[in-house]
Amino acid sequence: MSEISIAEAGRQLRAGTTTSAALTEAALARIAAVDPKVNAFITVTAERARADAARADAELAAGTDRGPLHGVPYAIKDIYDTAGIRSTCHSKLRVNNVPTTDSVAAAKLAASGGVLLGKLGTHEFALGGPSFDLPFPPARNPWNTDHIPGGSSSGSGAAIAAGITRLAMGSDTGGSIRGPAAYCGTVGLKPTYGRVSRRGVFPLSTTLDHIGPLTRSVEDTAIALQILAGHDPVDPGSADVPVGDYLGDLEKGVAGLRIGIPRAFFATAPVSSPEVIAAIDRVADALRGAGAVVEDVTLPSYAAFSTCGRVIMLCEAFAIHESDMRARPLDFGQLTFERFILGAAVTGPDIFKALQLRRELTDAVQGVLQGYDALLTASSLVPAPRFDETPRAMLASAPMQTMPFNVTGHPALSVPTGLSASGLPMGLQVVGRPFDEATVLRVGRAVEVLSGWEKVALPTV
């Protein structure tokens, strides 16, 4: 199933050459075969999946067509509320939590006729991991299970790379969609802040939180965003901005587009892989060859973005978990506690200055994007590290380059660029103007073609 795009699955379903039941049974069989090795799932909803598939097939037979996800399997990160299905946040504190209503995103995917396979592993409360002291084991990278899949949408990245599904929902507060996408060789979109409702998704840091899809291809992402995007008046961060056409421009190429590279972000980083940087440069050359203007641009220092985002995130996260941090500190995993507690050390003036800085940084990115259609930079500076190489403390020198666009809210897409010599995926980010996901996806599609990634087979697990 995972070798067939969502669009192709839709064509086959409508031609009668496959059924949703067949796609679903194949996905469930794949889960049974590989999930014991990659731990992508916390809860497999086989009964729900079979019921969804039977309904999808019956509806199509009766002439009811809910659109491109109709009858197609997908999975959801376990911080999303799902009615009647436990939603644990990968934490002892919520291990028995069974919501009574769906998150907005879960409801939209269900209404689109998709087939819910289950709930995916995460870092605890989308921050603490990878950890071995939680109720469920950490997800592993299907390209090499000794390596992390990235986080916090770790199960989402692992499920796609393991060939279980083409669509897995994630969340991204500092890179939690784009990091696993880069490490697992998937596409991952953090939409513009406000583009997709976060209602019913457990928050990590409300002013930095975004939700979005991880998928096998850019086209799959465009299909998912078309379903998920839209204003939600009950989500205070949701924006009342018309939804674009995310599929119409995908194949238009990059001729005539202007693309900026904030090279200092990754060229001056203390830790980076020459292979990752070389892959970005190869893609930049290929984009030039395809007719884009690609040139270096200057943004404020990466350290400014990183500091701003980390202070806001830890402060907001601590505020959300303050009561449990006081009353039940030992019920948090050790990593989670170690990270959340830093938010208690942020003073009022610190957060005030971080919010001043956030405006300056957002204005700076906006200013550069007045002259460019998109930016291109690293997602992660290195391929996925081994579990035993991952530092316990969350350090400023972490090799992710994703936080800047959580701080500013701009849409950002991680797209694979190839495999490293060690056989692990590498990726880059395409960043765009607010609510211009259509151009981000168009450039991302060009990267997917020019890098040759669309011809790379999934790993053998």
Add this chain to the structure above:
Amino acid sequence: MPEDLTPASLEAEFRTLVARAGVTVPEERMETILLGYADFRAQLELLRGVGRDHTAELSNVFRLPAPGGAA
């Protein structure tokens, strides 16, 4: 770590701040937390070292809708 902050004073500062927040840090978790705090404290210095005047607005200054929905 900021130059004028010794490991002992860093730990004392951290203990004061988390006590103010009402959290009891399990002692067995303190050593790793202090490593993270030293790194975080260095980042905080980047914020604290920047002077801005009273005209610098915050990112979350908000705009209320006008009556009747006009912008």
